[in-house]
Amino acid sequence: MTISPSSSPVTSSPAPSALAEISQETLALTGRLFVQLQRRPSTLVAGVLQPLIWLVLFGALFAKAPAGLLPGGISYGRFLGAGVIVFTAFSAALNAGLPVMFDREFGFLNRLLVAPLRSRSSIVFASVLYITSLSLVQSLAIMGTAALLGYGWPGAGGLLLVLVTLLLLVFAVTALSLGLAFALPGHIELIAVIFVANLPLLFASTALAPLSFMPTWLGWLAALNPLTFAIEPIRAAYAGELSLSAVVLEAPFGTMTTATCLAVLAVLAAGLFLLIRPLLDRKLS
Amino acid sequence: MIELQQLCKRYGGGRRGQGVVALDQLSLEVPAGCLYGLLGPNGAGKTTALRILCTLLAPDSGLVRVGGLDALSEPRAVRRLLGYVAQEVAIDKILTGRELMRLQGNLYHLPWRLSSQRIDELIELLGMADWIDRRCGSYSGGMRRRLDLAAGLLHRPQVLVLDEPTVGLDIESRAVIWAVLRQLRDGGTTVLLSSHYLEEVDALADQLAIIEAGRVIAQGAPAELKAALGxxxxxxxxxxxxxxxxxxxxxxxxxxxxxxxxxxxxxxxxxxxxxxxxxxxxxxxxxxxxxxxxxxxxxxxxxxPSLDDVYLQATGRTMMDAELAVAGSRDPKAERKASM
Structure with missing residues (x-):
């Protein structure tokens, strides 16, 4: 048994392409997150259970509301479905920063930072990849349950629209959460922010009630809430409205189509990633 | 191989206060193939110097060169040369030791087969076969430290940097680590370790620098320094x-x-x-x-004369007194913030 002489470092083999190296890093880091999930599945279980409880309990809460109360004459459970799907994805994405924060606190991030990563964005990519797949799985589980409860199924085209919408929202919220994970001093603070942001954003959106039920000030808030921009296209998809130009929201400042909602989400996601860049750079370069 | 010139670093203070000076014009040169000891009481600036060397921390001023490369302008190239074993062992409790090494291999872009081969070599070298497939959360301090050393060696670094590698370790793990460090040095690796154990540096190091309050106060081979005291x-x-x-x-x-x-x-x-x-x-x-x-x-x-006498001669107090004195003047909050 020998210790190999350091005169022949193993890393000096012919330079592989940047893309190959970045995907090697990213996949390894993503793999780690999935191994953690597999051995500690409580996050996933809680992440599916919580929205299911919402769906079942909240859906039943207004089961005997007068017919025709909601726009389109749909049942409250049907109305709620889109809200719960979006809220599920949103909650999962909002927690994206937690593993990164724990890595910072336990010094594991330093292990990544002394490694010659081709791009430190791999650390961010890995989180985005992990959270995106996790939240999509959770959302699909909710959609399946909603279908079983008789709250409808959007069909193949609708499913695609739902997935695209969720993806944009998850990107935006993940960016926000990762930014917080690098900006805040510790996990206590991060959890506090998540806690404070989570429910108010749900209530100040069209997840639980349509805009027409709200006082003007709340209507404005809900119409400006990014969750609403994700909920309404999905609700429309459930109602069979698959056209991008379909009007999905009568906001106080004008009508919004599916296309505008998606565009707003896309701009938000891109904007947030640009916004957190300096934070990531400060910690990661 | 390693060259630190006029490094200065202060923690905390922000715009208003002065903060705490961690490094004060620290200069150091480690020749290739040398087992070099950085000796000093807790709080002398050893960890800060090593973190700057390993590109984890930017100095306020000064120059860092490793293998002729400027660590401040070419950090990625320098990271390839370095293996770093940190003071606080950073492992993922949920992964097994083997999975952690595999992850490390991917972060250093080792091809799969080479990575497997190196992992097997290191498991044997550090005597980890019995427990390497258990989750890290169940490891003792000595096991963690050995695993951390193995991870640092995976890519065969030319320079190995260890921050207090044997603090609080059992005798067996310490002996294993000492033996591996000597073997590495004999194989041509440059090894830089910090310690506040006089006997560790005395027993291991070919050359050493004594650090006090962020500056080097004595430098040379242990025997030389002691003989110079007479x-x-x-x-x-x-x-x-x-x-x-x-x-x-x-x-x-x-x-x-x-x-x-x-x-x-x-x-x-x-x-x-x-x-x-x-x-x-x-x-x-x-x-x-x-x-x-x-x-x-x-x-x-x-x-x-012992190395403590060398220290006493240069500073007018023993290392133990220095550790007690410095304990109160540190800013743990700012240090922790910088290390995140």
Missing amino acids: GDRVTLRVREFSDAEEAERVRALLHACAGVRQVVVNQSQGYSLNLVIEHDGVVEQLRRQLSAADLPVFALAQSR
């Missing part, structure tokens, strides 16, 4: 507990003796006296002088 050390107590006045009287008396080079009153050790003497014969003479002055001898110990 003379033997004598610790003398006339009574178990003397007072300042008596200690001063004895000091004056002994100072006048031929062959006594230096007498220091050590207040923190019950006014004992630390002497440097030219040769063995002086001890007999001291005893005669004391009995002539009607003074008892409670304890008298003689030893060759």
